Amino acid sequence: MxxxxxxxxxxxxxxxxxxxxxxxxxxxxxxxxxxxxxxxREQAIDSFRYTIETELASMYPRHIRWPENVNQYLCARLPEMQHNFEVLRIFIPQDQLLSYNTAWNKYCDFCRNITDEICAASEQPANIQSGNETTATADENDPKKVFHKLVSDLLAFTNI
Known part of the structure; x- marks a missing residue:
């Protein structure tokens, strides 16, 4: 040795x-x-979360109020959120990038297509059909629940 x-x-x-x-x-x-x-990466995640928490404070995580002219309200906040989305995209793993982009596109489509009329129509009581079908359809068409799910889907990528 x-x-x-x-x-x-x-x-x-x-x-x-x-x-x-x-x-x-x-x-x-x-x-x-x-x-x-x-x-x-931590700073990008914090900025993305902070933007969502401040810009959408009255709507997410707890729904306090649905703003008037919801389309204009959400679309006015898209540019800053888009910037933070782009910064965070750099740090998303390649295998999750498609779902991240899809979640963002769904959120943008929702923001551009939601109107006050859709919100008002969802608050009206639906015709009572079979109990389970009405509940499932109402949950899928309720803009507040759809919005909450879209934002939650986006925030899921900050837990990586």
């Missing part, structure tokens, strides 16, 4: 040390880049 240690020590005496220092520097740079990327 002592022969092996002597052989290894003689090897390091004759070999130049600059490759080892270079490898160490590259390792330190890689660790620094990883730390910076993690902080950027």
């Amino acid at each position: 002592e022969e092996y240690l002597d052989q290894i020590s003689r090897y390091f005496e004759t070999v130049p040390l600059w490759p080892f220092f270079l490898l160490g520097v590259v390792g330190l740079v890689a660790i620094a880049v990883e730390i910076v990327n993690r902080k950027r």
